[in-house]
Amino acid sequence: EPEVTxxxxxxxxxxxxxxILRCVPISNHxxxxxxxxxxxxxxxxxxxxxxxxxxEKSEIFDDQFSVERPDGSNFTLKIRSTKLEDSAxxxxxxxxxxxxxxxxxxxxxxSRLTVL
Amino acid sequence: SQQGEEDPQALSIQxxxxxxxNCSYKTSINNLQWYRQNSGRGLVHLILIRSNEREKHSGRLxxxxxxxxxxxxxxxxASRAADTxxxxxxxxxxxxxxxxxxxxxxxxxxxx
Numbered sequence: 001e002p003e004v005t006x007x008x009x010x011x012x013x014x015x016x017x018x019x020i021l022r023c024v025p026i027s028n029h030x031x032x033x034x035x036x037x038x039x040x041x042x043x044x045x046x047x048x049x050x051x052x053x054x055x056e057k058s059e060i061f062d063d064q065f066s067v068e069r070p071d072g073s074n075f076t077l078k079i080r081s082t083k084l085e086d087s088a089x090x091x092x093x094x095x096x097x098x099x100x101x102x103x104x105x106x107x108x109x110x111s112r113l114t115v116l
Numbered sequence: 117s118q119q120g121e122e123d124p125q126a127l128s129i130q131x132x133x134x135x136x137x138n139c140s141y142k143t144s145i146n147n148l149q150w151y152r153q154n155s156g157r158g159l160v161h162l163i164l165i166r167s168n169e170r171e172k173h174s175g176r177l178x179x180x181x182x183x184x185x186x187x188x189x190x191x192x193x194a195s196r197a198a199d200t201x202x203x204x205x206x207x208x209x210x211x212x213x214x215x216x217x218x219x220x221x222x223x224x225x226x227x228x
Contacts, residue, residue, distance in 0.1 A: 004158075031214055043159065043204060043218040056215055091158055095214075103208045104149065105216060107158035 002026040006092050006108035013082055014116055021077045021111045023092030032075045033093040033105065034067065036060070043091070049075065082115045089113075120205050120219025128225045135192040137222040139205030140185075146208040148181055149216065150190050153202045159218075162203075163190075195226045 005024045013019050025032050034046040047057040049067055066078045075094075079086055089112050093105040122139050129135055139148070147166045151159040165172045165181045165188065172179045178191040192199055202223045206216040 033215065035218075042220045045215045045217065048215050050214070089156075093159075103147070103214060103216060104161050104164060105159075107151075107160070109158045110156075112156075 002106070004092055004094055004106050004108035006090075006111050008111055009109065010112045010114070012114045012116065015084055016081050019079045019082055019086075019113060021079075021090050021092075021113070023075045023077070023108055024073050025075055025092065025094035026106055027073070028096060029094035029106070030097050031055075031095045031103075032067075032069070033095075034077045035091045035093060035107075036088040037091065037110075038088045046077075046090075079113075082113075084115050087113055087115045120207055120217055122203070122205055122219045122222045124222060125220070126223045126225070128227070129195055131195060131197055131226055131228050133195055133226075135195050135199070135224055135226070137190045137203050137224070139188045139190070139219050141188075141205075141207050141219075142186065143207075143209055145183075148179075148188050149206045149208070150177075150179060150188075151204045151206055151218070153204065153221070155201070159204065192224075195224075197226050197228045200224060200226045 007022045032049045035043050037043045045058050047061045048055045064080045068076050089110045091110045092108045095105050120141050147164050149164045150162045153159045163174045163179050165179045176193045181188045202221045204221045205219045
């Protein structure tokens with residue numbers, strides 16, 4: 001069964017450092033997402049991406065965050081200067097085309113980011 | 117309150133018992149979905165119910181939707197230890213945007 005793959009599975013970084021989290025969505029999917037989950041808390045929407053541009057972003061997704069689809073397969077989330085509160089599990093998700101009114105997301109296993 | 121709130125926050129039952137989790141939401145939706153998350157892992161889609169549906173079944177799962185009360189319930193029948201996980205409802209808002217908004221989750225523990 002097709003999977004969304006994420007790397008790294010765990011990254012530890014120092015506050016102020018740049019981090020890039022990588023995702024390979026399912027190949028025929030068109031919409032891509034990043035969500036995050038602070039330990040034990042709810043899953044929060046960060047950003048959605050379609051047709052090589054951001055379609056929506058949340059208040060969390062400030063100027064320190066950026067997303068990119070540098071080639072036909074990878075979808076990356078960059079945090080420019082990490083803060084302690086960025087420590088969380090980051091999930092990438094993708095879906096074929098939500099226009100049918102059935103926006104079922106396939107999630108990756110997540111990248112755990114620890115900021116020290 | 118938030119768009120999706122599940123209750124209870126935690127539920128502990130014995131194998132073979134039924135588990136019922138509830139979700140309330142605030143705004144109009146296209147559909148409501150339930151996802152499962154094993155500890156430290158990604159979310160897995162379980163079932164989707166559209167706004168014009170009232171009940172849906174999938175194996176041991178039964179989902180109901182009451183749009184007048186803006187609430188949904190997930191029933192897992194004859195639970196197994198392997199059902200131990202967190203369960204989240206997610207709403208597909210009727211706004212033209214494509215994101216899902218997740219609730220706060222119910223942690224289910226099924227003891228053998």
